[in-house]
Amino acid sequence: MSLPLPSFPFAQQAQMIRSNQRDLFQVSALREQTENVLRAWLGTRWLSRWDKEIxxxxxxGYYGLTIGAATQTLGEEYTGIWLRSTHDNRRPSPQLRAALILLPTLPSYVAARWGSSLSQDSKLQFLRNIPGILEVLSEVNLAIFYLRGTYYTLSRRLLGARYISSIPENPNARPPSYSLLGILLGVRLIYRLVTYLRSIGGQAEPAGGAKQTPDGTQETYVDDVPVSSFLGAPNPEGEPALPAEEDQRTALNIKQISEAQRAGRVCTLCLEERTASTATECGHLFCWNCIMGWGREKAECPLCRQSLTLTRLLPVYNL
Structure with missing residues (x-):
C-alpha cells in the first residue's frame, strides 16, 4: 500500500513579510558594497551617473542567482517557504522565473532612467507616470494582502506565483492578523483618490506663488522670479563646467586666492573647482548644480549618506 504524497500548506503572512524584509536587506547590503567598490575605482561622479543601472x-543579479536558478532567496530560505505556480502547482517554469525577475525591476528602471528626461511633447511622456502608477498598484496589492493573506508583491499576483511553507501548521496556534493594516492602507488610497479627483476637477487651488505660464504649465515665483531659474540646468551632467573665475555666486575674488587654497575647493562630484558653493545640512560643500542633480536622484549626502533635503541646501558665498 503506497503512502500518500505529503501536502504543504500555503505560507502565512508573517513568513512572507519576514522573507521580503530579509531580501530587501540583502539587496541593500549588496548594492552598498558594489557602490563602495565602484566609487573607489571610478569615482563618485561616475557612480552618480550610472546609479540606476547599478x-x-x-x-x-541577486534574484537571477536565486529565483532564476530555481532556488530559494536568502529570505525564503530563512522563513522556509518555496515558490509554486498556481497554474500547475509545480516549480515555476524558466519563463515564469524570468518574468518574476524582470517584472519588478525592468519597468521601474526604464521609467527612472528616461522618464525625467522626456520633453513635454514627447510621445513617451507616459513613462513619467509609471513610478506613480506602480506605487499605487503596489499599495492596492499590499492592502489586499493584509486583508486576504495572498500574494505579497504585485508581480507574483499577476504571474500567479504563490508561496508554500515547509513548516507544518500548528492547529493550536492562531496566526497574527494584519487586517488593520489593510484597512489603514485602504483609507489612505481613498484619500489619494479623492485628492486626485479634486485636482483634475479644478477644485484644488494652486499653491502660494504659483502662476500659469503661456504653455499651460504651473510655475512658482519668489519675488516675481521663477523658482526654476534658481535650480540651474535640468541636466547638470550635460552642462560644461563653469570656470571658477566666472562664478557670479561668490563674494570671493578667485584670482587672488593662492593655488594651494584653490586646490582645496574641489567639488567631489564633478572633481572641478567649486562654483556656486552650496552646503548640505551635514556641512559638506558641493557645486549647486552638482548637488541638485545628485539630490534629484538620491536623497542622501554623497559623502556621509545622511538624509539630503533639496529645500534645505544653503548657498555659501564666502567659501
Missing part, C-alpha cells in the same frame, strides 16, 4: 543590475 541598482537594476544588483537586483537582477
Amino acid at each position: 541598482e537594476f543590475l544588483v537586483k537582477a
Whole structure:
C-alpha cells in the first residue's frame, strides 16, 4: 500500500513579510558594497551617473542567482517557504522565473532612467507616470494582502506565483492578523483618490506663488522670479563646467586666492573647482548644480549618506 504524497500548506503572512524584509536587506547590503567598490575605482561622479543601472543590475543579479536558478532567496530560505505556480502547482517554469525577475525591476528602471528626461511633447511622456502608477498598484496589492493573506508583491499576483511553507501548521496556534493594516492602507488610497479627483476637477487651488505660464504649465515665483531659474540646468551632467573665475555666486575674488587654497575647493562630484558653493545640512560643500542633480536622484549626502533635503541646501558665498 503506497503512502500518500505529503501536502504543504500555503505560507502565512508573517513568513512572507519576514522573507521580503530579509531580501530587501540583502539587496541593500549588496548594492552598498558594489557602490563602495565602484566609487573607489571610478569615482563618485561616475557612480552618480550610472546609479540606476547599478541598482537594476544588483537586483537582477541577486534574484537571477536565486529565483532564476530555481532556488530559494536568502529570505525564503530563512522563513522556509518555496515558490509554486498556481497554474500547475509545480516549480515555476524558466519563463515564469524570468518574468518574476524582470517584472519588478525592468519597468521601474526604464521609467527612472528616461522618464525625467522626456520633453513635454514627447510621445513617451507616459513613462513619467509609471513610478506613480506602480506605487499605487503596489499599495492596492499590499492592502489586499493584509486583508486576504495572498500574494505579497504585485508581480507574483499577476504571474500567479504563490508561496508554500515547509513548516507544518500548528492547529493550536492562531496566526497574527494584519487586517488593520489593510484597512489603514485602504483609507489612505481613498484619500489619494479623492485628492486626485479634486485636482483634475479644478477644485484644488494652486499653491502660494504659483502662476500659469503661456504653455499651460504651473510655475512658482519668489519675488516675481521663477523658482526654476534658481535650480540651474535640468541636466547638470550635460552642462560644461563653469570656470571658477566666472562664478557670479561668490563674494570671493578667485584670482587672488593662492593655488594651494584653490586646490582645496574641489567639488567631489564633478572633481572641478567649486562654483556656486552650496552646503548640505551635514556641512559638506558641493557645486549647486552638482548637488541638485545628485539630490534629484538620491536623497542622501554623497559623502556621509545622511538624509539630503533639496529645500534645505544653503548657498555659501564666502567659501
